[in-house]
Amino acid sequence: MTTRVDAGLSPQLSPQPSPLARKGGLKAHERRIGRLFLLPALAAFTLVILYPFLRAIGYAFTRSNLQTPEPVYIGIANFVSILGSPEILGAFVTTAIYVVFATSGTVILGLGWALILNQPFAGRSALRALTLIPWVLPSTVTAFIWGWIFNSRFGVLNAVLVSAGIIPFPTAWLSTTSGAMAAIVMTKIWFSIPLFMSFFLAGLQSLDKEQIDAARVDGANNFALLRDHILPHLRPVLLVVVVLGVIGNLQQFDTIFALTGGGPVSATSVLSIQVYRLAFDQWDIGMASALGLLWVATILPAAYFYLRHLLKGA
């Protein structure tokens, strides 16, 4: 029987290797296919991010402005100029203020809103859906909405305050240092809350209700529940949200540019705006690239922390 079977199978079990076997087997073939699928993203990354980034590193060590259309190597002179420029150093302070207020504001309000939307009440689903609207609006539209609210002549805020007799005549909110900063922070918080709220809400869904009920029976009030049960439970989510918030706010450009353009003077000129101004208002590509590198350096710690967290989770 064995002989018969062998005879019957012999054509299929012949020593002639399959096409796959010739190239290292199925695993190797899968790896090649995997690389193939990676290629479009890799090509796009190289063209759109890596190549410009490497060019920017090169420009950071050159004088490249209107007087020198061909870049001239000047070593670290651009970085020295940055350290000696109060206007540019001020952008780091402005960025820090913006990131701290925008991130903390979004986390606090996003968490609060998630706690509210986690309670059972009629219309909860509709409200959850409506909450996402600010997040899906294009950022420039968001900026124009808030620009209209704060407009010195036709703004809603002035109309309300003047008609209520709180201020005697319209105020140019976006023309004061604190007013402009408050406006860009509020705008960012407004359209970031839905995303943060979603993270927190997802975390709250997995909170053990019996644990909460038990704490209630033990006499815990709302604040104690938040401090001792909810926040510890949300700690991993909170970490991710804060890191993502810091990264996003360090990168923020569009709403600030559309709302204040970095002004008045340089009151809202965060690093992204300052890089833009150097590159496209003053046409100083060398300085803009150098500041851009420092800007990336400010983002790297948060990005590293986030990636490490992700990889640990994986």
Added chain:
Amino acid sequence: MVDFNRRQFGGLLASGAALASYPAFAQSANPSFMSFTFAEDPNRPLVQKVIDDFKAQSGISMEAVGSAWGDVQKNLLLRQRSKTLPTTAQLSERWLPAVATIPEIVDLDQALGRAKLEASIDPAVLAMGQVGGKTFAIPLITGSIGMIANKEVLEKVGVGVPKTLAEFRSALLVIRDKVPNSVPFAAVTKNPSAIPLDFMIMVWLHGGRIIDESGKVLIGSDAGRAAMAFMAGLMKDRLIAPELDRPDSRRLFAQGASGFFIDAPQARSFVRSFSGKGEAADAFVLPIPTPVLKAGDTPRSIQWGHLVCAFKGAGMEDANAPGVKWLNYLLSDAVQGSLAPALSALPVTKTGQKLPIVQNDPFFKNWAQATGVPLTNEIGIWSNGPELSTILSEEFQAAILGQKSSDAAIASMQSRMEASMLKRG
């Protein structure tokens, strides 16, 4: 499943990269004209008509590329780096020293012929398109930047045309109190490209200068401080407003919410459009001599114009190239006699300025009488003009918004401008 070897992978990658990059680097076969006038809704049809007429006459399709006024320099810089410069581009006269540093810019003395240009254009007008003795742009329309009063508003509040800055301030106070929610003097306080013009005139009216012909920074003078204090005082008394760009000024003026503003003669075209009254709005657009510090002083205005430059490449190969024909066409009486008056500006050619449509328009006569002899822009003539504009605007804003005293802002402006001029070399 298709299997790829290493060579096939490479070919696929190259093909993909080529496909992905094609739209970004592809250039139209037609010569192109980057224009900010084309990007302005009220004026787009005017430019389109010139392009259509050019095609009818020469058979050449000129592709219009709209670019917002404030973005033209940035777009040219980016296009230069990506090798996608347009064939020709419209410029404000004050941008030319910066744009002339682009290596691809065409020397029009060679392309069009210096003698021919000098024969058709007045030397003072042609000079707007020249840097270092070479012609890098042809003037398209010309005029000056001066002050315009809203005759209707002045009559409504019962004030006459102010002759001195003191009278001017008094008139502004009356307008503020009698026209609710108005900006009596719609000076530009927002855009770094436009703020220097308004402030430059104020400095001149106070007897000062910003930078002289040799490049020496002179703003740190008593006159400079007085001009800044004057503007800061206007802001403090709500006679000017923050957050105003030139388009905002035009709208406020056109809608009767402002008594005065500073602009080029093409303001009339914008006012016609923004007021919704068309040519009927001409009745209240009154060019006036700028109020002076004391009786007997000279009113001031700034030389102004739009230019067209060209860049090397397809469309500018020789004297018969489409781009050269386009530039010559822009200087024809057909264009100068239609486009310039429609934009409420003066033609740049000698024959264009003698056309009946120009000679018979009282607005041009009034404008010329009111603004007198315009002076050269003291910031725009330098290749580091963009940086100087930014410095001036930041210090100006800091002073009028109360972040710095006028004296401190002027001192900072002086030192920062000196550093910029030093860096320029």
